[in-house]
Amino acid sequence: MFAYVIRRILATIPVMAIVALFVFSLLYIAPGDPAAVIAGDQATPDDVERIRASLGLDRPYLVRFGAWVFDIIRGDLGVSIFTNLPVSLMIKQRIEPTLSLMLVTLILAISIAVPMGVVAAWKVGTWIDRAVMGFAVLGFSVPVFVVGYLLAYVFALQLDWLPVQGYTSISQGFGPWIENLILPAIALGSVYIALIARITRATMLEVLQQDYIRTARAKGAGQRSILFLHALKNAAVPIVTVIGIGIALLIGGAVVTESVFAIPGLGRLTVDAILRRDYPVIQGVILLFSFVYVLVNLGIDLLYTLFDPRIRY
Amino acid sequence: MDRRTFLKAGAGVAAIGAAGGVSAPALSQGAAARTLRFVPQANLANFDPIWTTQYVVRNASVMVWDTLYGFDEHLQPQRQMVEGEEVSQDGKTWTFKLRAGLKFHDGEPVRSKDVVASLTRWMPRDPMGQLLRALNEELVAVDDRTFRWQLKAPFTKMKMALGKNATPMAFIMPERIAKTDPFTPINEFIGSGPFRFVREEWVPGAKAVFAKFDGYVPRDEPSSWLAGGKRALVDRVEWVVMPDPATASAALQNGEIDWWENPITDLVPVLRRNRNIMVDIADPLGNIGSFRMNHLHPPFNNVKVRQAVMTALSQEDYMRAIVGDDDNLRKTLGGFFTPGTPLYTEEGGEMMKAANLERGKQLLRESGYNNEPVICIVAQDQPITKAQGDVTADLLKRLGMNVDFVATDWGTVGQRRAMKNPPNQGGWSMFHTWHAGADAINPVIYNAVRANGDGAWFGWPNIPGVEAEVPNWLAATNLEQERAAIGRLNRAAVENVVYCPTGFFLGYQAWRRNISGIVKGPIPFAWGVSKS
Numbered sequence: 001m002f003a004y005v006i007r008r009i010l011a012t013i014p015v016m017a018i019v020a021l022f023v024f025s026l027l028y029i030a031p032g033d034p035a036a037v038i039a040g041d042q043a044t045p046d047d048v049e050r051i052r053a054s055l056g057l058d059r060p061y062l063v064r065f066g067a068w069v070f071d072i073i074r075g076d077l078g079v080s081i082f083t084n085l086p087v088s089l090m091i092k093q094r095i096e097p098t099l100s101l102m103l104v105t106l107i108l109a110i111s112i113a114v115p116m117g118v119v120a121a122w123k124v125g126t127w128i129d130r131a132v133m134g135f136a137v138l139g140f141s142v143p144v145f146v147v148g149y150l151l152a153y154v155f156a157l158q159l160d161w162l163p164v165q166g167y168t169s170i171s172q173g174f175g176p177w178i179e180n181l182i183l184p185a186i187a188l189g190s191v192y193i194a195l196i197a198r199i200t201r202a203t204m205l206e207v208l209q210q211d212y213i214r215t216a217r218a219k220g221a222g223q224r225s226i227l228f229l230h231a232l233k234n235a236a237v238p239i240v241t242v243i244g245i246g247i248a249l250l251i252g253g254a255v256v257t258e259s260v261f262a263i264p265g266l267g268r269l270t271v272d273a274i275l276r277r278d279y280p281v282i283q284g285v286i287l288l289f290s291f292v293y294v295l296v297n298l299g300i301d302l303l304y305t306l307f308d309p310r311i312r313y
Numbered sequence: 314m315d316r317r318t319f320l321k322a323g324a325g326v327a328a329i330g331a332a333g334g335v336s337a338p339a340l341s342q343g344a345a346a347r348t349l350r351f352v353p354q355a356n357l358a359n360f361d362p363i364w365t366t367q368y369v370v371r372n373a374s375v376m377v378w379d380t381l382y383g384f385d386e387h388l389q390p391q392r393q394m395v396e397g398e399e400v401s402q403d404g405k406t407w408t409f410k411l412r413a414g415l416k417f418h419d420g421e422p423v424r425s426k427d428v429v430a431s432l433t434r435w436m437p438r439d440p441m442g443q444l445l446r447a448l449n450e451e452l453v454a455v456d457d458r459t460f461r462w463q464l465k466a467p468f469t470k471m472k473m474a475l476g477k478n479a480t481p482m483a484f485i486m487p488e489r490i491a492k493t494d495p496f497t498p499i500n501e502f503i504g505s506g507p508f509r510f511v512r513e514e515w516v517p518g519a520k521a522v523f524a525k526f527d528g529y530v531p532r533d534e535p536s537s538w539l540a541g542g543k544r545a546l547v548d549r550v551e552w553v554v555m556p557d558p559a560t561a562s563a564a565l566q567n568g569e570i571d572w573w574e575n576p577i578t579d580l581v582p583v584l585r586r587n588r589n590i591m592v593d594i595a596d597p598l599g600n601i602g603s604f605r606m607n608h609l610h611p612p613f614n615n616v617k618v619r620q621a622v623m624t625a626l627s628q629e630d631y632m633r634a635i636v637g638d639d640d641n642l643r644k645t646l647g648g649f650f651t652p653g654t655p656l657y658t659e660e661g662g663e664m665m666k667a668a669n670l671e672r673g674k675q676l677l678r679e680s681g682y683n684n685e686p687v688i689c690i691v692a693q694d695q696p697i698t699k700a701q702g703d704v705t706a707d708l709l710k711r712l713g714m715n716v717d718f719v720a721t722d723w724g725t726v727g728q729r730r731a732m733k734n735p736p737n738q739g740g741w742s743m744f745h746t747w748h749a750g751a752d753a754i755n756p757v758i759y760n761a762v763r764a765n766g767d768g769a770w771f772g773w774p775n776i777p778g779v780e781a782e783v784p785n786w787l788a789a790t791n792l793e794q795e796r797a798a799i800g801r802l803n804r805a806a807v808e809n810v811v812y813c814p815t816g817f818f819l820g821y822q823a824w825r826r827n828i829s830g831i832v833k834g835p836i837p838f839a840w841g842v843s844k845s
Contacts, residue, residue: 036731048727094516
């Protein structure tokens with residue numbers, strides 16, 4: 001098991017190298033000019049050209065790529081073209097809000113979606129099942145930003161229960177921290193809840209047909225015990241897989257959610273950097289997201305062993 | 314206790330157990346009243362007002378860096394850091410004396426050597442600075458408070474150059490910072506303005522904080538735009554970046570922010586219905602919408618084609634697309650300069666107001682237009698350019714032109730418009746933008762109206778009749794002479810269609826009623842603003 005983990009961690013190196021090459025090349029061929037954005041609309045073509053040269057953007061592809069890779073190997077993600085701040089500092093400034101948002105969303109989604117899916121499977125064909133599936137369709141269909149605006153309108157503007165926007169660090173207290181995250185987490189989690197609930201229901205329906213469930217019933221096991229001890233544990237592998245895959249969904253959704261709720265997280269940093277062609281920031285954030293995604297997948301693989309003792313690495 | 318307070322209290326109690334601590338106390342009412350929370354037009358991604366000419370950087374910079382002179386609300390340059398100046402009889406030597414007691418935020422006094430270094434960095438980046446650089450014989454510090462500028466020829470617009478609000482402004486920085494190459498960003502943000510930049514709280518893309526500088530000595534005169542006493546009446550100004558207008562609108566209504574620089578017109582009716590919110594015109598100098606045609610390549614290298622387009626376009630259509638039906642926000646133009654300012658003229662500007670599609674078609678036929686494609690690049694991520702682009706595409710089609718509409722983003726437009734290749738080889742035929750009215754008040758800072766070929770702005774118009782009037786304006790010694798030169802310039806610019814203005818439009822600003830002292834101006838001035 002330990003050797004497997006080490007092997008998987010080492011395997012991230014070529015994955016990250018491919019991602020780095022891919023991202024750098026794509027950005028290189030993509031149109032857009034950060035020098036023009038910096039110079040402003042009133043700048044002359046000569047000004048733009050001089051800024052481009054001062055940023056080293058006029059250097060050949062291989063020279064730029066080589067310099068970037070050399071820096072990465074030394075643990076230096078570079079300096080933002082616009083802010084002149086280290087990319088690592090900008091990521092550090094922004095990582096807490098995004099992690100907080102994803103953590104709260106994850107907890108919220110799992111704690112709502114799994115019971116929903118279980119109950120829908122248990123009450124299959126009833127109005128409860130239809131209600132859960134209806135909610136799932138709604139969750140898939142309504143875009144995150146629409147859910148966000150609706151929540152902000154009702155719970156912030158009309159009822160004045162929660163703030164419209166912003167983020168407060170957890171270092172300033174749990175209350176202000178969670179207060180700012182409730183609405184964004186619900187908005188971001190709506191698709192995720194729908195996804196997990198549907199998968200849970202489908203997997204549970206399959207498991208509930210199994211012989212060992214019939215045996216458990218015959219032995220006189222209670223409904224709760226059958227659902228949560230016997231069935232859910234055996235249905236857990238696909239559910240955990242979907243939760244893992246859904247992390248990518250969350251990262252994508254965080255971009256929109258952070259904009260709607262003005263949360264200063266990595267999602268907004270990425271969008272701003274893309275719009276301005278701040279190459280070092282885009283590259284740094286994408287590398288980070290890739291690394292997180294690889295680690296999440298590793299974590300999911302390891303979790304399988306907890307739910308299914310037959311799986312061994 | 315309302316529900317929200319209840320939730321806060323509940324969450325706070327939960328936190329004691331969960332986080333092992335006590336939640337942070339809310340800001341006291343007094344502290345909150347001393348913090349002005351402001352939503353700027355854009356993200357403050359960089360903070361060097363010489364390296365970048367973006368308006369948002371200029372707007373933040375006026376809080377931190379002071380200028381020798383400053384424009385007042387009548388667009389007249391008034392002394393600001395300068396106590397007085399003397400001009401030699403021949404007009405070639407200017408001797409300036411700084412006010413006593415000027416201090417930088419690091420406690421160091423402002424000295425003449427700082428001014429010399431700052432102006433030396435500013436000159437190559439600014440159109441008026443470049444004129445001064447060409448005339449420069451010697452710029453020296455005479456003593457700590459006196460500096461002298463020896464020129465090769467008289468320059469009557471000296472105070473205007475040093476006090477204008479068009480970017481880049483002639484900000485004064487400490488010598489060690491000002492010695493940075495003008496094409497390299499600075500890393501220290503020390504100024505001598507009424508607010509200091511709190512660098513440790515700066516999160517680009519999210520927040521920028523400015524704290525009152527206790528060492529600032531304002532002038533005695535009343536404040537008027539960049540002139541007069543800049544009195545900081547709040548302890549902190551927090552810039553909160555909100556990319557989403559709907560979020561900013563909700564936050565303003567909810568009292569989470571105090572002042573929003575540029576609410577979109579669609580949301581103004583909602584804000585107006587809220588009795589706690591004031592809505593008013595932001596900048597009386599407004600903006601001029603425009604699209605530029607590429608004078609180097611067909612079809613717009615043909616003046617008749619350009620005239621056909623200008624004759625056919627309806628500024629009303631463009632302005633409705635940008636600001637809607639609010640008549641207070643738009644005006645049609647008969648000239649290139651900002652309406653309401655001293656140099657605005659409609660001399661020779663009949664074609665701009667023609668809005669005559671049939672006449673435009675006739676001119677197009679006479680031009681020999683041969684169905685060459687018009688590569689129209691339109692930034693979709695900027696509402697103003699998108700709105701104008703849609704109107705233009707429709708106009709050109711109705712005129713009978715072959716339009717290739719390239720929907721893209723502003724970053725790409727910024728790159729592509731600099732390319733001089735033919736349109737079908739990666740170049741372009743036209744792009745849309747807009748010009749701040751504050752930048753369109755004289756022909757030197759208004760580079761969009763210049764027509765000096767390769768040295769001109771994108772599109773590279775080469776129209777000697779326009780350029781001939783720029784030195785005449787510079788040499789003018791009174792307003793009458795200035796207006797005469799600008800009248801001739803305007804006529805030449807319209808006849809040859811330097812570019813197509815699409816109309817004049819204003820924008821709104823909105824703030825909570827407990828904020829007072831907000832003025833209409835080209836910059837959201839934070840001094841003189843208080844909160845109760």
